[in-house]
Each structure stands twice: as C-alpha cells, then as structure tokens.
Amino acid sequence: MTAQLGKPHSGWYLPAFTSELTAEVTPLEIGTRRLVAVRDEAGIRVFDADCPHRGAHLGYGGRLSGDCLVCPFHGRRIALGDTTRRWSVREHHVIVSGEAVFVRLADTPDDDRGLTRALKELGGTHPLTAAVIKPVDVDPAMIVENAFDIDHFTEVHKVPRLRGMAHRDGDEGELIIEGEFVMGAKPGSTSGPSVTRARFLACAYSPGVVVTRFGPPGWEQVIVTAAVPRESGGCVARVAIGVRPEQRGELPLLIGGSERALAEDAVVWERLNPRVVPRFDGGDAAVVAYRRFCAGFREPA
Template sequence: MIDGSQSMLRIELPDKRRRSLGAPLAARELADAPPPYPYGWFAVAFSGELRPGRLMTRTFMNREIVLFRTAAGTARAAEAYCPHLGAHLGHGGTVVGEELRCPFHGFRYAVSGRCSYSPYGAPPPAARLGLLELRELCGVLMVWHGPAGEEPWEIEPPEDQSRWRPLRTKRMRLHSHPQEVTENSVDFGHFSVLHGFRDARIVEPLSVDGPRLRTSYAFTRPFPVIGGIGTEIHIRVDGLGFSVVELSVKAGWSIRQLVLTTPTGVRDVDVFVGTSVRSRARGPIGKATLTPLEMLIERGVLRMVVVELLRDRQIWDHKKYLGKPAIAAGDGPIAAYRTWARQFYPEETPR
C-alpha cells in the first residue's frame, strides 16, 4: 500500500512468504565491521622509534595518547591532555630527565603519573597524569585497552629471544579491523586463491587457551626463477592485537614476522609489520659473511609481507563483515576462531 504522509511504498506479503524470506535475510544481515573496540594489547610503536628523551603522539582507539621515554629508558603511555588545564602534551611537551613537562604552565609528571612539580608550589592533588598499561616486548610497545578496573592478562612472548636480530619495520594504515586481520591466520582457503600459495596443509590444528591461539601450516610460496620456497609457519596469537609468525624455510633459516593491528577508528587500523632473522653468524668472520645476507633476507621478507597485505587490502577495502557467514568445509576453523574472539568484547555486544 502507499502511505502518502510518509511518501513510502510498503509491500505487504502473505505471512507464509514473509516467514520464508525472513530467515535467509536475517542470516545474511550485513554490518560494516565487528564492534569497536576489542579488549586486549595493541601496538602503538616500535621500540626503536621511542628513544630516550623522545615524546610522540599516536592515535589509539579513536583518541590521541602520548608516548614518552625518560633519559634512563623508562617508557610510558599516557592520556594526551595535561590534567591541570588540558594542554595537549604532544604539542610542545618535553621529557626532562625522568619527568614529562607540560608546555602550558610547566607542570611536571613522574613516571608514576604523580605531579612532581608545580610553578605555584604544592601541586594540586587532582593533577595526576592518566597512565595506560604498557608492555615492551619483541621490540614493540604494546598498550592495554580493557574495562576500567580489570587486571590485564599478559602476552606470552616467544620463548627463544636469543640471537634474533633487531626488527626491520614498517607501519601501514589500512581500512579494516583487528578481528578481520587476525582471521587471516585461520582462513585456510584464501591462502591458495588470493595469495597463490601451493600445497598448503595444516601441520598443527587450531588450539586455544584463554586469550591465546596457536596453529601451524606448511605451503610452498611462489618465488621467481626457482619456482617456490617450501615454508612452515607457526602462528602465535595473543588477543586480537599481537600476532607472531615464525617461519622455517628449507634453506635452514628461521624468520620471525610480526603483524600487529591497532584500531585508530571504527574501521581503520595501524598495522605494525616487523621481520627478524635468527642470526647464524658466529665470530668476526661469520658476522662479516652472514650479516649482509641476513639483512637481505629481512628486507625481502618484509617486502613480501607488505605485498601480501596489499593483496588482502584489495578485499578489506570493499568487503562487508558477515556476522553469520556461510562457512564452507575448505575455509578452515573460522567458526572456532570467531567463538574464541567473542571474549574480547563486552558480553552484551552483538557480534
């Protein structure tokens, strides 16, 4: 019927017809992304970016925060605005020894957040810098996002930290969401179709333990001239923001690859990409011989990671998030992954 007051055409369907259409329409309901913003640890900078005495501003969960490192090397993450009168600490603020100085009135804050100096005498009791939980591991600064008052769980870093070279890094801005980026780790079907990997197989099936997810795959990665490189990857995921992939190739090299995704807006993310080789150099002669090769491998792997992310970007830029996808047998454990991912949102949040 036509409702003239609303200028809208409404078609009344028989009850039976409405019921038959309702189920598939509800099952295919489209939404732009999983709900922002998931709880967990998320990267805000590489360690090498924040040198002693430096202060920087980063976007985190659609708001600005500041990062600073004291002269002694202590790193902190804090709300961007001075609690005195609201000046943005990232615009003119400075690190003075072990303190952060506000550019507006010169108030200073210790690494505990306490106001340690006021030009007027005793600092106001309410002048306390809002600190965020921060951890530094694997060459990355990670900041916690979670419910107020809830103790954060801890990231389980790779056990073997010895002999790994410093990260070679890149930061990218993508139109996506941490849940979708991390879902790539279990979306077995897209490895061959989108990325062209051959002979893909599961080495260790998906396992989860609280906020941790682990799995392993093997495949042949296309490579010019030689045709392909046999690769085995071991994936370690802690929450939706920390993912370490350790690759073993037939030539005997072990390569560490980080792809860390941090929300900057409702559906925009910073992706921190890092690669490192486990050094095989021993002694002066070994270092002189192997270090240039190891650096070349790191650059090449970093380039390959970026190329593969750009392939994914072609999909992420235009796709919709389906809360109830029609999962096929060859997709991999996407349903199990999404069940695991629910823990990183408030219980009442629709997913």
C-alpha cells in the first residue's frame, strides 16, 4: 500500500533538532507513530515508543538502564533494538547532520532516495544549523510541495522572475527541480557578491524532506525544509540552514528570511479548502510530479 499525503510513510523525516533532545529519553511523534529518542554513548538513537507489555509510552517516564529502557508502568526492561529478547522495541535509522536529526521509518534502504549521500556531502561543506520550528495547520506534504510549486514564488514571495524551472528524476529516486531566480541584491547583506541571478536546485528525498541549494556559484547556501505530521492534525515544519564557514555572518539574515518565507506561505496554507479538487494545468507539471513521487512511498510496517 502506498502512503497517503500527511500519513506516516517509510521515508525520511526531520522530527527534531539536537537542541530538542537534551535529555537521556525524549518522546517524539510522527503522526500516529509514537517514538522515543535515546541519548547514550552511541549518540542519538530512535525507537518505537510503545511498551510491548501493556502499551505504555516509554518516552514519558521511561529511564535508560544499560541497553534497555525501564517502562514507567510496570518496570519491565525493554531492550533497545534487540528483537531476539522477549521484550524489545524496534530501532529506526538515524542520521545526525549538524544540528538536524533525521529519522527514516523503514528497515531497508529502499526509501533512502539518496539522502544519506547528500547529507554526507553537506556535512563537509555546509553544516546544518537549526533555523525555524513552526506548527502549521496544513497537510505536511504541502510544505515540501512548495519547492515544486513554481508560480507561488512570484505571487507569494515576489521573486521578480524565474528562468528555466524544470523538474526531473534523480539517479537514486529523488525528485529534482532546477532553475534560476532573477532578483536584486539581498537587502541588508553585509558580505558576498551582489545577487542578480541565483541558482535554485531543490531535491525532495521524501514527502517530508527537501534540500535546496540556492545562490550564485561559490556563495550558495543550503536550506533543508521538512515537515512532520501531528496526530492531532497539521504538522510541525522545521528549517535548517547550511553555510560555509566564511558565510557564518549571513546566518541571522538567512534565518530571518526563512521565518518570513514560512510565515508568508502559512497564510495561504492554513486557509486552503481541502474539499476543493485540484484542477491542474500546464504550469503545475512539477507539482503533479511531486504528488506522484509521494505516492511511491508505502506506509511503514
């Protein structure tokens, strides 16, 4: 069965920044999927949170004891990822890239879609910094879809002109859109070249994560935009920004710009009528391709 928009899927998520996981045990939520993050000598690890004994949430009151979590309900020792033991919870694949903690809800690498490789490359050049955490009352897939919604850049974000915006499939199953923003110099910028034409290259690695490289050659920044569904509805959007060491002075401006852009989008998102059946036209080809991409993800086991 394929995953539906807004439902937990087998691909990648960005459910937390490292600053949100300072305790040994922290509860996490990906829609109806209850998870628990554990900090131990191996770093940050993520597991299913339902105690197999009676269903208590191990993230609320559970305590780390060796290679187990002690359940807060009946004190059972629940093994972390060791399914050969009587009581255990499943472990999920985690990548920590800078301050961003990525989780994939799948046992196999089928739904990696190239994100592992991309994060390894970014870690050496553009370490990720936490920028924005924002609850939004919209289907989470809409957050990533924005990168493929070409017309909204001029109407919502007032980009003067776009050139050559075209989408394609990537070599590892990711979905890519690439083109050029034609714009004036960045207001308030204190360093770097005057930007008149900025390359835009966005790669969606799941319905929950898109990585965008933006800017002129040699001065591009990386923007990771992600969304995690909430069980109560809507989602939590997170944005991380990666810059080269010599660009660190740009971070406050870039973070402010990300906050403004997300707020501009939220005005539209939170007033969409979900009962309206989309009537796509030729300008929506990239959005249609993105929705087809989303349909290729299955519901996690």
